[in-house]
Amino acid sequence: MGGWLWRRRDEAADDLVGMLGAGAVPAVLGLARRVEWPVRAGRALRLVAVAGLSEREAAGIGALGLHRRFHQGAGREERFVRAVVALDRQRRRNRADPRFWTEAERFGLFDPQGLTLACSHDRVLAALADRVRAEAWAVLRGAGDDPALLALRAWGVRRAAPTIHCG
Numbered sequence: 707m708g709g710w711l712w713r714r715r716d717e718a719a720d721d722l723v724g725m726l727g728a729g730a731v732p733a734v735l736g737l738a739r740r741v742e743w744p745v746r747a748g749r750a751l752r753l754v755a756v757a758g759l760s761e762r763e764a765a766g767i768g769a770l771g772l773h774r775r776f777h778q779g780a781g782r783e784e785r786f787v788r789a790v791v792a793l794d795r796q797r798r799r800n801r802a803d804p805r806f807w808t809e810a811e812r813f814g815l816f817d818p819q820g821l822t823l824a825c826s827h828d829r830v831l832a833a834l835a836d837r838v839r840a841e842a843w844a845v846l847r848g849a850g851d852d853p854a855l856l857a858l859r860a861w862g863v864r865r866a867a868p869t870i871h872c873g
Contacts, residue, residue: 730754730787730794737790742828745786753787785824789831792824793838800841804849812851813860815842 734754738747756764756773764773776784799811814820825835843853 730757730791733790733794734787737830738786741786741830743782745783749783750787750790753783754791757787757791785827786831789824789828789835792821793831793834796821796838796842800838800845804845804851812846812856815839815846815853816857816860 731751731754734750735747738745738750752772753776756769756776759767759769759773761770761773764770775781776787796815799807804812821835821839825831846853846856
């Protein structure tokens with residue numbers, strides 16, 4: 707993967723999206739130095755370890771403080787790991803059969819508080835979010851869904867506005 711900055715932008719983005727397919731830990735290792743504001747990979751990996759745990763599970767392994775810091779913290783590493791986890795979750799969903807996506811998972815693709823917000827603090831992560839979202843749109847289209855109509859429903863629009871013809 708050396709020289710990814712000098713290749714075409716699409717090829718570099720493909721490499722980064724490919725890192726997400728391997729899971730959150732390889733993605734953290736691969737992206738930690740490529741984001742706009744580099745993060746400490748060791749701390750980010752510790753945060754990944756507690757990201758999916760409940761508070762009780764984290765307390766059971768002696769990582770309650772780290773768990774709370776992950777869910778409440780606004781530091782670089784915390785934001786970075788939340789973004790990578792959100793990207794990895796959507797990337798895994800994109801590989802699953804969309805007929806089994808829940809309505810919340812479908813609508814979550816269009817939630818401005820979801821993937822968009824998680825990745826908005828960094829240009830590299832925002833570009834990855836755009837790629838992963840475009841991949842999800844293609845998956846939905848392939849399953850016969852109309853992503854634009856899903857977006858309208860997710861935003862609370864139940865029917866199209868009437869067309870006004872002038873002239």
